[in-house]
Amino acid sequence: MGDFMPVLLIHGGVARPSYNVPSVLFHLQKIAIEAYSMFDCGKDHVDVVEKAVLLMENDPTFNAGVGSVLNLLGELEMDAAIMDGSTGMAGAVCSASFPKNPIRLARVVMEMTPHVLISGRGADILAEKLGFERHPGPTEEILKRYGEMRSKLLSGDGCDDLLSEVRRVIKHINYFDTVGAVSSCYGKVAAATSTGGIWMKLPGRVGDTPVIGAGTYAWLRGAASGTGLGEAAMVTLAAKSVVDRINNGRSVRSAVIQTLSEIKKHTGKIYGLIAVNSSEEFFAGQTAGRLAWVAVKDGEVFQGISVSRSQCN
Ligand code: ASP
Secondary structure, three states: OOOOOOEEEEEEEEEOOOOOHHHHHHHHHHHHHHHHHHHHOOOOHHHHHHHHHHHHHOOOOOOOHHHOOOOOOOOOOEEEEEEEOOOOEEEEEEEEOOEOOHHHHHHHHHHHOOOOEEEHHHHHHHHHHOOOOEOOOOOHHHHHHHHHHHHHOOOOOOHHHHHHHHHHHHHHOOEEOOEEEEEEEOOEEEEEEEEOOOOOOOOOOOOOOOOEOOOEEEEOOEEEEEEEOHHHHHOOOHHHHHHHHHHOOOOHHHHHHHHHHHHHHHHOOOEEEEEEEOOOOEEEEEOOOEEEEEEEEOOEEEEEEEEOOOOOO
């Protein structure tokens, strides 16, 4: 690999203390090693982030693909995005319910269509026409949790009551199990993110993940993927802020920390970010709670749990 040491960094969401850290790290590590091994088969930075996210979408531990959470009506509405920093091309899907692996569809949007973001019905039709594997439907565990949350909602009859209940439920959600990956290889970077969104979101709500620049961004020397309350990243363009700072000469660590403190100041919400630069430096941090991450660099595995913006390299 010459002077370049490919790096892959993945996360499985940001959460407050209830998080089962050893279990999440175990799943992340297995996935990171498998995805990273694609570099040895000649695959590139984009292939590797797509694979890492696809493997997390297939693991019900995470809120993406088969483990996706449900909206207020008990429906799946999945979002995903991928971006290649070496070309500036991006692809994303939002509010999709058909594909088991929305990240694959996002890559198709990036490489085979003239568009960047395809929503809902259009995304589902495209996935079906392309012969994508169909989502198997929510797991028993997800349905059980939905039933419990649902029974606590809708105490009143009117729309005002409903909206205030939804606001209350979402305000108290403090675990975000969205998945993301960033990689760097031969000076090229990529980012990918996938999610079921947030529990009990209003139907049609789209979060940060598929919004290029909010939850996912890669350009020139930097790539970033985020997790947490999507609305916080949408109003601060979190992933792009990190990448801009990297391209302006900041270290990855300082780019992430400065962006997180802006998010905290502007929104006060829980949000986490992972990032990498084209010199294979990487960092994970969050405004609150914990963010489990695993990185593989030049074949060596690093893992950690970022607590209160601790650094990872
Ligand atoms: N960022 C995701 C969203 O708001 C949620 C998460 O990170 O789990 O849709």
